[in-house]
Each structure stands twice: as C-alpha cells, then as structure tokens.
Amino acid sequence: MAKYPVVVYGASGYTGMLVMDWLIDQDIPFTAVGRDAGRIKELMSQRVVRLESATYEIIETEHDVDALAAAFVGAKVVCNTVGPFGKYGPVAIEAALMAGCHHLDTTGEQGYVLKIRAQFGQQYAEAGLVLCPSLSYMHTIAQIAAELTLDTPGIDSLETATVVRGPREGSGVTVGSTASIFETFRQEQFHLWDNQLVAWGATDNFEITVPEVLRPVFALPWGGTSLPVFYQEDARVRYCTSLTGFYDNQAMRLVLAVAEQWEAEIKHLPIEAQEATIAQIVASTTPSMPPRERTTLNRSIDTAVGRGPLGGVRASVSSVTPYITTGALQVAAAMKLIEGETDAVGFTSGCKAFGHNYLLGFLEQRGLARASVTQL
Numbered sequence: 165m166a167k168y169p170v171v172v173y174g175a176s177g178y179t180g181m182l183v184m185d186w187l188i189d190q191d192i193p194f195t196a197v198g199r200d201a202g203r204i205k206e207l208m209s210q211r212v213v214r215l216e217s218a219t220y221e222i223i224e225t226e227h228d229v230d231a232l233a234a235a236f237v238g239a240k241v242v243c244n245t246v247g248p249f250g251k252y253g254p255v256a257i258e259a260a261l262m263a264g265c266h267h268l269d270t271t272g273e274q275g276y277v278l279k280i281r282a283q284f285g286q287q288y289a290e291a292g293l294v295l296c297p298s299l300s301y302m303h304t305i306a307q308i309a310a311e312l313t314l315d316t317p318g319i320d321s322l323e324t325a326t327v328v329r330g331p332r333e334g335s336g337v338t339v340g341s342t343a344s345i346f347e348t349f350r351q352e353q354f355h356l357w358d359n360q361l362v363a364w365g366a367t368d369n370f371e372i373t374v375p376e377v378l379r380p381v382f383a384l385p386w387g388g389t390s391l392p393v394f395y396q397e398d399a400r401v402r403y404c405t406s407l408t409g410f411y412d413n414q415a416m417r418l419v420l421a422v423a424e425q426w427e428a429e430i431k432h433l434p435i436e437a438q439e440a441t442i443a444q445i446v447a448s449t450t451p452s453m454p455p456r457e458r459t460t461l462n463r464s465i466d467t468a469v470g471r472g473p474l475g476g477v478r479a480s481v482s483s484v485t486p487y488i489t490t491g492a493l494q495v496a497a498a499m500k501l502i503e504g505e506t507d508a509v510g511f512t513s514g515c516k517a518f519g520h521n522y523l524l525g526f527l528e529q530r531g532l533a534r535a536s537v538t539q540l
C-alpha cells in the first residue's frame with residue numbers, strides 16, 4: 165500500500181528517476197515501485213537529484229495486476245514509465261483502476277493508445293479517473309503546438325513535426341524507448357483523414373522543411389504517434405498527420421532500414437522469433453543507462469501547421485532535454501490531479517485534461533520550452 169499521493173512505477177529506469185527528480189523539486193512525497201527494491205535504492209542514490217531532501221518509500225512488487233494494485237492503493241496518481249507499453253502497459257492500467265488511481269504514462273506507441281482507449285477509456289470515465297497516455301516530450305510538445313494553432317477559429321487541419329537532435333554515441337535514447345520504437349513495427353500506423361483513421365504505408369518516409377532548420381529533415385510517421393488518436397473525436401479537427409525526424413544525422417534512415425527489414429524478413433516469423441530479433445536490435449543499439457541530458461546538446465523543435473479553408477497558422481515550440489522535459493510534464497499533471505483539478509476524465513490527452521497553456525507555462529517557467537505563433 166502506498167503512503168504517498170504519487171506512485172512512480174518503473175522507478176529504476178531512466179525516465180522514472182527523472183520523474184522523481186521533479187517530484188522532489190516540487191516537494192511532493194512519492195512511492196517508488198518496481199521489481200527490485202535493491203536496484204531501485206542503488207540507482208536512486210546514484211542518479212536522483214536532491215534525494216537527501218525527499219520524502220519517499222520503495223515498494224518491491226511483481227508486474228501483476230493484483231500485486232501492482234496492492235502497491236498502488238492509497239495513492240492518487242500513478243506515473244507509469246515501464247515500456248514497451250504495448251507489452252507491459254495494460255497490466256499497470258488495470259491495476260491503477262483497481263486501486264482508484266489516475267494513470268499517466270509516457271508512451272509514443274499508437275497501437276497501444278488505440279488499444280487502451282477501447283479497453284479502459286469508459287471504465288476510467290465511469291470511475292472519475294484520468295487515463296492519460298503520451299504525457300511526455302513525445303508527443304505532448306507537438307500537441308501543445310497544435311493546440312496553439314487551434315486557438316485561431318476555423319482551423320481544422322493539422323500537420324505536426326517533431327524534429328529532434330538525433331542520438332549519437334554516448335547520448336542515445338533509453339532501452340525502453342528503443343524497445344517501444346521497434347514494437348511499433350508490429351502495428352499499422354495511422355493518420356487522420358476526414359475524421360477517419362487511415363493507414364500509412366509500412367515504410368512511408370518524407371523530406372520535410374522546418375523554418376528553424378536550414379536543411380530538409382528526413383522524417384517518418386514514427387508509428388503514427390498519439391496525435392491522430394487524440395484528435396479523432398475532437399470536433400475541431402478533420403485532418404491530422406504527425407511526423408518525426410532527426411535534424412543532424414542519419415539515425416532516422418537507420419530506423420527506416422530496420423522497418424524495411426521487418427517487412428521483408430521478420431514480420432512473418434513466429435512471435436518468439438520476433439521478440440528475439442527486437443531484443444537483439446535493442447541490445448546492439450542502446451546503452452543500458454544513457455547519460456543525463458545537456459541543454460547544449462539535447463534540443464528539439466516541434467512545429468504544427470494548422471489550416472482552415474482560407475488561411476493558416478504555424479506554431480513552433482523549441483525545447484531542450486526531452487527526457488527531463490518528460491519528467492516535468494508528468495509532475496505538472498500529477499500536481500493538478502493531487503488537487504483534484506482536471507478538465508476531462510477517462511481516456512484523454514494531457515492538453516485536454518490539464519490545458520496546453522498550463523503545460524507550456526510550466527515548461528517555460530523552468531527554462532525547458534519556448535513557443536512562437538505566426539499567422540500564415
């Protein structure tokens with residue numbers, strides 16, 4: 165049973181520890197939950213900033229609905245960072261529901277987002293609880309940009325691009341993020357066209373232009389992202405595409421190469437062989453624990469172009485340190501939920517539940533993001 169209002173599930177992981185950093189910064193007591201209490205304690209002592217001033221506890225438990233529910237009960241909010249979410253997420257969502265907790269996660273997996281909307285959305289709504297996936301740098305910042313364009317009446321078409329400085333040796337993405345990327349190969353990826361989800365091709369790719377970057381950026385649908393799902397039932401929006409690219413190296417072309425290999429050689433293999441292939445790719449491309457991000461290196465630009473019948477708006481959000489920003493977004497939402505403040509319950513996006521201006525303001529005040537809006 166949790167003593168404190170916020171549970172961080174996946175507490176020994178890179179992102180989980182960054183969530184704890186922000187909870188400590190905001191003086192919010194928390195319960196760290198994972199499968200190995202000793203590992204959690206060891207890694208927290210090495211990686212969590214200001215730990216000596218924190219109020220917290222550690223609970224060891226298995227990844228099982230009943231066991232997790234027993235660990236979560238007593239809390240108000242579960243911040244779940246255990247990925248790949250398509251594989252592990254539903255168990256934690258069911259456990260949080262049983263424990264009477266709001267559930268936030270950091271996924272970018274569109275197939276998972278579609279699944280949990282159908283499986284748990286109504287149950288969370290009936291319980292008066294928030295089920296909010298993708299509350300993370302990717303793709304909340306892109307949605308903040310989209311919402312800034314939708315502040316102009318008449319906008320009904322969204323094109324968004326998440327453009328990040330790509331990972332290099334020693335500065336890569338986490339194991340969980342890499343696993344989530346390759347999990348998306350198992351699912352169709354969708355964009356929103358005239359209020360309907362329409363599939364991209366499995367290996368569709370694009371050269372896009374972003375004003376803040378001189379050269380064209382190679383971009384992929386990145387599993388479709390959560391944005392078309394969030395806007396599918398939004399009366400303001402009829403069209404939504406969402407792309408992702410790295411603006412300074414060839415990493416995204418390597419992702420495309422793996423996607424092409426998946427289509428040609430891997431997708432027809434038994435599930436066990438697929439799992440082994442994903443594990444091998446993750447192990448060969450991703451360090452077990454990347455270094456803490458730096459503002460001098462880890463920078464991103466998220467752009468949304470919103471158009472209506474006769475005009476348009478461009479909104480851009482420049483930001484730094486995506487994983488640190490993810491921790492901040494999780495805690496910004498947890499603060500609202502602890503106080504019982506939410507604009508939506510059930511399956512919802514962070515922007516709809518907490519307001520894009522609130523989330524953007526939280527980041528701006530902490531030097532993590534800055535937005536601009538231009539009429540086209």
